[in-house]
Amino acid sequence: MTGPDADRSGPGRSGTGRSGPDPAGPSPGTPVGIVGAGTMGQGIAQVALVAGHPVRLHDAAPGRAKAAAEAIDARLGRLVDKGRLTGAERDAATARLQPVESLAELAGSGLVVEAVVERLDVKQQLFRELEDVVGDDCLLATNTSSLSVTAIAGALREPGRFVGLHFFNPAPLMPLVEVVSGFATDTASATRAYETARSWGKTPVACADTPGFIVNRIARPFYAEAFTVYENQGADPATIDAVLRESGGFRMGAFELTDLIGQDVNEAVTRSVWESFFQDARFAPSLAQRRLVEAGMLGRKSGRGWYAYGDGAKRPEPHTAEPAEPPAYVLAEGDLGPAHDLLALIREAGITVREEGEDQGTRLVLPGGGQLALADGRTSVEFRDVVYFDLALDYRAATRIALSASQDTSARTVAEATGLFQALGKDVSIIGDVPGMIVARTVARLIDLALDAVAKGVATAEDIDTAMLLGVNYPLGPVEWSRRLGRNWAYALLDDLHRRDPSGRCAPSLALYRHAYASEKRESAS
Structure with a gap:
């Protein structure tokens, strides 16, 4: 439920408030059913096995569950080789894993998690059949990442025991599980799912049923803003990625990350969220990414995406400015706001800082009369002789800073701004006159x-x-970023x-x- 009446007190957020099954998580001996023996299904099965549950693994394709069980056994063996499991623990887990050929063999399960194809009709039919198989106290869960939990549950006689358990790939390694309450999910069912994830060694977060849940909803701008800068000829992918990593503190840039995910997969998630929000402009897909998908340039898996892969492929280098002389001094007007740490860094570099006023803005005046200002939502062309510099997670730790100038910015101002940041030990990337630049607009x-x-x-x-x-893997949560x-x-x-x-x-x-x-x-x- 989304709105002022939503209960934010814990994992039991739901639209009905009805009580349900015992909210305690299942004991290790409780059988768990997994439907779908693909990558996610195997990963979830492995997590449940290691947590001590008997696991019954089913797939509609004949023989696939058995092959998946063998693959899980092999992965558990590799964990033994790495010292993460003992041989006895591996043998016990393997003994608890049972591939089954029919849904009827899932009877007696305390929890059934589905990880089949992302089609609403297929999932609804599956859970209708499961309702006729499992007991009334069995918790039913979907691992969907793009469909409405409420819509899937809408086909059930008892939607109150239905919940989303969204694991992230690879499920054995990724700690996060989104516990999603549909409109009709009972409080007790949501709590039970939450405690289950926690007992399996995961970090659960509770959320209402909304397009994209938490991560896929809130992460859209990380990709969208990078693509927007590119589409507006602000910078090339290698430069944008480098600025996001080396200034923003993100582990990967948007272009290299979508190549890893798969351009088709990432674009499909964006399009799904956009359409689910009735084509809200805030979630609009990228035309440039659409062209990549249409061309079959899907990233690493196809050998080409934003970057080329394979034997002999070389990653393009980010734009890095040539060395420039630093200014002898700067005049600081105001405290530079989020960039206030720069003043100490400038002094440490041996450059004189003259301070004037307390509330005159967040800018530096350079010896040539040009100004250097922290990125906001304005463009350099609106002002006489201004260079903007981008936001950094930590200006002391950042190894690269982006600068933005217009055609009206003097060459001397650009050179002095470049030399200033180079004197602080930063690589400098000069991008086009894009309001908000790269990191600032993304954050x-x-x-x-x-x-x-x-x-x-x-x-x-x-x-x-x-x-x-x-x-x-963001360097800061967005709410904490706002506080800072x-x-x-x-x-x-x-x-x-x-x-x-x-x-x-x-x-x-x-x-x-x-x-x-x-x-x-x-x-x-x-």
């Missing part, structure tokens, strides 16, 4: 979607940050972006507006 939009999800009861702020840290950057930072940047591109793609949410306005109101009152 602002992640913050916006996160706070919007909290306001709509999708999940708690804590669970959202946990999900983004564990599910996609200031309550109105993201709103101000997105409001500027929206004014320059009123398509709605970057329009700040009502939740973000309230977040920023509350901050301003408290400050004025004080």
